[in-house]
Amino acid sequence: MADVERDQWARFKGRLRTNVGEDFYTSWFARMDLERIHDDCVHMTVPTKFLKSWIQAHYADRVLTCWQSEAPSVKRVEITVRTAMRCAAPVKDAKAPQDERRADSNQSRPAPELRNTATAPVSASHEALGGSPLDPRLTFATFVMGRSNTLAHAAARQVAEGRRGDSVMFNPLYIHAGVGLGKTHLLQAVTWAGNSNPERKVLYLTAEKFMYGFVAALKSQTALAFKEALRGIDVLVIDDLQFLQGKSTQSEFCHTLNALIDAGRQVVIAADRPPSDLESLDDRVRSRLAGGLVVEMGSLGEELRLEILKSRVSAAKAHHATFDVPMPVLEYLAKTITHNGRDLEGAINRLLAHSKLNATAVTLEMAEREVRDLVRPIEPKRVKIEDIQRVVARQYNVSRSDLLSSRRTANVVRPRQVAMYLAKTLTLRSLPEIGRRFGGRDHTTVLHAVRKIEALVSKDLTLSDEVELLKRQLQE
Template sequence: MTSNAAATEQDRWTRVKGRLRSTVGEDVYSSWFARMDLEAVSDESVHLSVPTRFLKSWIQTHYAERVLTCWQAELPAVHRIDLTVRSPMRCAAPVKDAKATLDERRNDNGNHRGPTELRAVATVPVSASHEALGGSPLDPRLTFASFVMGRSNTLAHAAARQVAEGRRGDSVMFNPLYIHAGVGLGKTHLLQAVTWAGNSGPERKVLYLTAEKFMYGFVAALKTQTALAFKEALRGIDVLVIDDLQFLQGKSTQAEFCHTLNALIDAGRQVVIAADRPPSDLESLDDRVRSRLAGGLVVEMGSLGEELRLEILKSRVAAARVHHASFDVPLPVLEYLARAITHNGRDLEGAINRLLAHSKLNAQPVTLEMAEREVRDLVRPQEPKRVKIEDIQRVVARQYNVSRSDLLSSRRTANVVRPRQVAMYLAKTLTLRSLPEIGRRFGGRDHTTVLHAVRKIEALVSKDLTLSDEVELLKRQLQD
């Protein structure tokens, strides 16, 4: 292509961008089209590129007709727009022969699948939407079919199934669905199962994000000046699934999450969230967010009972035998593992993997003796009961005949100060909460006040037998 021809195409592209700007408005243009480049014009096609799959997906879905119409005003013969994602390390290619441009892209990307056609009626498959919008990776094993139910997770499973089986336009029964549990008890399995089930059909857009991925996406959108596009994309999701919410950090990120949560719920879209604690214990989140989370259905997944652990072990062995037909674990070994490994489901899966590796690599059958030897580090003492600060305040207030509000107040009388110090001491020794978090839960006190109380009680219990007995009694009440 001659330099004059290239200049003509660039002039046309400038006029097309002007039409787009006047059609959609400055804000939308800046979010979606400011970083779109012209690659080539060939016969009835125009080849454009954008820097991310996210922009490509959104433009395909929402602005196909407008882009095509603006080009047809310049070139009536144009009937197709090819939109591709350019390499982040490559500068915008000059306008050149379309075939040469596509050949270069094949060389740059290695595995070229051909240009994605952008038509006036363009649609994006739901599964592709999950990828294009930056969804977190999904494990194909984590489906409803592979989820093992027991007494501790029946309600959470039923609620997740109802969400997954919903259809676009159905009224939302509970929103958000908030599932909390300790590590390895099945939260992520259920959330990914909801996503897989939702992505199996074309009706709804289901997006699965970890809190870390949400933060990364928001920060990246701010840096690339596509924050408006990021927000619009999230709020166009039918089912938003957020995992590990306890890791959500940063005031601006939390504020954006709150706005997104409110917008989706108010629009009747479904939100599913998982965390390792109930909403009331997410001290780092704003009160408004915690209140909105608590307003839905909050379900706790309890610890795995021995019977459920045995069923999980059997299912993991069955899954392993799909690829290793000769692998066999005798029932007495499975029963031993179910009794001995009580911590979480991931330890159970790890135990089966160890037995499989030992059996295959050493060409030996699985025996009880071998199992005891291979999993001895997974056999842990019974996990103590998780103690909440609210429980500590309630038990201490009852023990010393004061009210919980007294403990949180600014009163400095002796009959309140000592119980408050004891409660702070117990909060530090029986929970994993930090000193600033404990201070906030005791009427917004400074962490130095908590540290003083902890040191004060530590010094007293070593000398005052009566107080030492009282503290031990309180500990037993809280841990029983």
């Protein structure tokens, strides 16, 4: 590297540091190296794809302006991602303090040899902002629709097809469902479709990845840059929100959620339960989540399970042309494997492996043998107290908050007593636990309610029918 270029690089770094500020320079530009200056183009390198895309999207003009101030002949700047094997040695700043030169020296080593622990959290936070891994199979084209997921699919599709500057109709979009019913498929489909539009930046993060990135940013003192980067996203997609833990992390998530929604940016969230049941989350977060569109994806009906199986067989045929599953086998699988979509996919994978490895055709007898552990015995549904409160509130036209309140009016007392009775008879919760879940009541209050409803049911046929109806709804 020529002395002239070395001097220009040193002056450029100083000018850029002054232009963007010390915090932003440390977060986004400290690991940027000069590779060469050729003709009218400056070639620089960064260690990650995210840094490259972020700098190009948000600081390209400033970087070029700072270079032109030092070298007027420069017309463009090119940034590439360096690998561990071709990590160019950075140009030393002759006027930089000794500590800074030592840090630059550390950065010039290949990535596997890095031992500077101060850079690890920075890498972790940048990695989080790169998003969680996406499965190329999880797109709208491979999503099978049925009665239980039509609304969730329509809402997700509308989000994915939106454009920057469009008014946001449902914000946040909150999708909840049990395990294996398609939440992650829809969220990743939104991300794939949204990122096909170069005008928008869609970021998919699991709650765990969000926590990981935020904690890493705090440790590396780049939390401000991490927050600003998140709030620059057009569509933020968060999966498995029920795993979000820690007061500081939840607080930051709440601030990020508010900032994005207030700025007209879209937020899409998935969890295994509705916002009101996420007891580990702060009330402010639950309230903001409930203020958007909350959509439940129900269990997979037999018709939908059959369509999912057909879809998975078609996908397998793309790689194994001779693989075939007779319709009676598909119908048997759809009828007997009822838990979730992942079990259905696992069944097809087993049949494929058995067919290919043993060079035998798929038969009903073989299918019964291979998937017998996936055929789960029909057990009584595990009822949650939150489900009881929701169903009872809907039946008696009161709100769940009414059931938990101290109101003593007749139109609230009777539904509350019925809900407590059902909680005692349909769950294994103790009386004190039930009382706590009904607004912090004493166990004697719950016992009184249970005995009251037991006595009334034996002589009031109307109430008896109502209670039986509620039990059927909860156990379906």
